[in-house]
Amino acid sequence: MQGSICAYCGLDVGLDVDHFRPKGAIDEDPAHGGYWWLAYECSNYFLACTTCNRNRKKASFPILPFTARCTYQTRGTIRAEKRILLDPSEDPIEEWLTLGQGDETGKLIPNADLSTEERSRVQEAIDLFGLNSDQMVRGQRSKAYERAARAAAEQRWDELRLSAMCHRPHSLAARIVLERVAPECLPTAEEEMRDLIDLLWKDLRTLVDEIRSFRARARAPSPVDERQLRELVWALIVLRSDPPAGDPSSADEYLGQLLEREEAEIRTAIAALFRAMQRALAEVSGHHGK
Ligand SMILES: [Zn+2]
Known part of the structure; x- marks a missing residue:
């Protein structure tokens, strides 16, 4: 599903297996003890770069204030848990995140029509993973965006289509360009x-x-x-x-x-x-x- 792309920042580098819900103590809630029953659950795994997994996300898994964290006893209702972090396989990332039109600096922004809650979750993900502040991540995304915009201007659709495939690095940039100019060319x-x-x-x-x-x-x-x-x-x-x-x-x-x-x-x-x-x-x- 991911090829060799980090699920959070889009870099194509050495990858760890990240537990989306931490299997041990959670930073925001040490008394909870973690989602230990998901330690061997594949749907709880994402490939992530070392920086995102070990330096940024670590054992963080925030939920909305005044809501209940899921436990082993309530595990059947885990999908209703009010998690803050975006799940790249569940949440409509492409509807929530975008790049400013013509902004070649590659800065990610929450989409304009989001609710206040969705907007703050998107911002939290951008901040936690340094999606706009990490020079390498932002620089590569900016290059990917420039390349995609040029390919679109020169109508090189096959090339654009290839770079828009979700297991290719920073494909979000190419997908955003295609979505704007030729959505019928998005790869199936x-x-x-x-x-x-x-x-x-x-x-x-x-x-x-x-x-x-x-x-x-x-x-x-x-x-x-x-x-x-x-x-x-x-x-x-x-x-x-x-x-x-x-x-x-x-x-x-x-x-x-x-x-x-x-x-x-x-x-x-x-x-x-x-x-x-x-x-x-x-x-x-x-x-x-x-
Ligand atoms: Zn990463």
Whole structure:
């Protein structure tokens, strides 16, 4: 879903797995003890850059004053909790955040037609994550906006469409430009999925090639490469069985087509990994069934 983009600031850098609701003590409410029951809940995970996760958000999870924080006993009503931080997968970020028209400094602002409560939540997110004050974040967003505005002026729609895909860095800037000048060109979920699979596939190929060349020289592949290889295969298996665009048959077919284009040796290596991973996946779901 995210590619390798930080869920909060949009940078494309090394990523941590952030618990959106902290699993331990919460800064604003130490007596609460944290949302420990969500420690292994995937929907509570976001990929985030080290700065956003460890230096900015940390164990912060503010809620509106005079409202109740969700506990293990009331966990069934968690969606009604009056959290302040924006959830990038639940909240309509693109309707809430925008860039000033023609403002090439890349400053994010709350959309004009928001309620007072929504406006203050958006501002809180901007301040907590330093979305306008962090030089690198703001600078990259400003460049992305300039590039998108130029592409729109020169009617380079394919390029603009690609940079507007949600797993591309600072895609919000390109999406805002497209929304204004050619909303019909916004990429569909299906196109985003195909692009993401293409990118993952390219990485997978590079790694398989690298590991092969190590073995050809009778040297052991690095454990980091092998771990990345397994991670990529997992990512592709999950996308295949649960594609974000919602049509498993087309994702399956597409992966099949990609695999067909590979040389026999690479195909065998990837297929063997897929089989091993799928066996592991079946065992995991078997356990869940029990
Ligand atoms: Zn970040």
